[in-house]
Amino acid sequence: MRIPIVKHLIAGGKRALGLHIPFRSLVILPDDIFLVSFPKSGNTWTRFLLANLRFPGEPVTWANIDRLIPDPMGTTKRDFDRMPRPRIIKSHECFDPRYPRVVYIVRDPRDVVVSQYHYHRKLKKIEDDSPIEKFVTRFLAGETCPHGSWGQNIATWLYTSEGNARFLLLRYEDLLADTARELAKVVTFLQLSASPEQIAQAVERSSADRMRKLEKEQPDRNTLMKGSRKDLSFVRAAGAGGWRSDLPAPQAARIEAAWGHLMQHLGYELSSQPLVEPREYASLPIPSGVPR
């Protein structure tokens, strides 16, 4: 009972005022919509897309996105309580049975690892010359973020979503290939109303170019990049398949060996024959809405 008491006092006071970060004690409302993904899988882009669609009167920027589509790990309880309903909430969490409606974005793990590697450079968590092999080892073990490994995160959602009409799976790659079409799927799933023109406007306002431009103007206005290196940008390639040139073949093969079956089910072509066929993915159920 020495210094912790001060921390406890602050935490207690914040809780009393609703200024604490709710994290996992977030009170979930029956009409909440969760935008879920493993980190570095297009979550921020999709947040921009959905926020621009939902709040056309207020073009989305790095300064207001945390208020429009907040993260329970980065926004106070009071701000959550003040949001218009239905709320759209960002999450990187593994399966949570309390989430009433889920839009899950999945991305090729070989691109995810490259993206996360560069993001960790930007956050000064690793040095520029840190070997990618080492990063892949930690990535496979689920040690590069607190949300499980890529395989665990996706497995907890896929294996619980069979026949679940309240779960929509989107691939980042499809979102890139035809953003308007994929966004229209989300609109239908969420029973929102949006004209093709409104969808086009949201796509336009969330383009990689616009997001890059805004990032230059507001480099410190978002929790995702506060205090990070300014010589590296958050919005990087915004593309698919970069791993083919950025990830050494043996590293891609390690990822495929670990999660090959899961990747194939999601439509990601393997560059190598998986070394081990993990038995536990033997009969992956495909949820409704999986792009084939």
Added chain:
Amino acid sequence: MIKRLIAGGKQLLGLHYPGRNLRIFPDDVFLVSYPKSGNTWTRFLIANLVYPEKHPDFANINELIPDPEGISKRHLEQLPRPRYLKSHQYFDPRYPKIIHIVRDPRDVVLSEYYFDIKRRAIPDDFPLDKFVSRFVSGELNHPYGTWAENTATWFYTRGQSPRLLLVTYEALQSEGARQMAKIAEFIGVPADPARIAFALEQSSADRMRELEKKQGHLWSSTKQTRQDKPFVRSAKAGGWKNELSESSVAEIESAWGRLMREIGYELAVANAVSVGADRR
């Protein structure tokens, strides 16, 4: 506002139940299961294996192997290390070491049915078929997801991980000594046959029934419940064969047959294939 102030005050003193916000230590061991899957029995088994000198019973089991959802943060941080913690939670990537107890959902639903009668959640004459339908569709009296959701999140994430040990309730019943030796090895306690035999004997259904008679009114999980109904019920596997209707069995198997088969449970109804009908 008053509620918030009380919550704030509790947080200040560390008296709140941390639940999923639990602070985890790298040497923690979690005893994970869906409710009514033999978790209490396994708590007794492990407590008797690790702390035989404490004479585990219903009066101290919550202290020896506590549930982070039922004990204060302050208390949790004062436990001897490594801590052994009970949990009904679905997958949590932070758990460092996990003993996952899985039980045949056809028996789980029966156990839950009788427990819900004991705790007055349903009347004595509540139709079992209707209870099974609720169980399958996820209308539950707890926040841990359906049996399949909860089980799948652990089962399909385990990979080849040496951090998770899967033990079925049925194997614990039929070959207790062997499963206990595996558990002992997993948690790094000497797998001495005499010590294991002692733990099994101290945790037998008969002994637990006897303890429940004396202490049932003291233990958090039973003290507010009907005392004319036991918590330690049949303590057997396969009761569903006599008690569940054929249509109830078919309902469970058609919803979760795939996962049941992958765990190793034989299906009773032919062609009860997971059809993936909308269950929500």
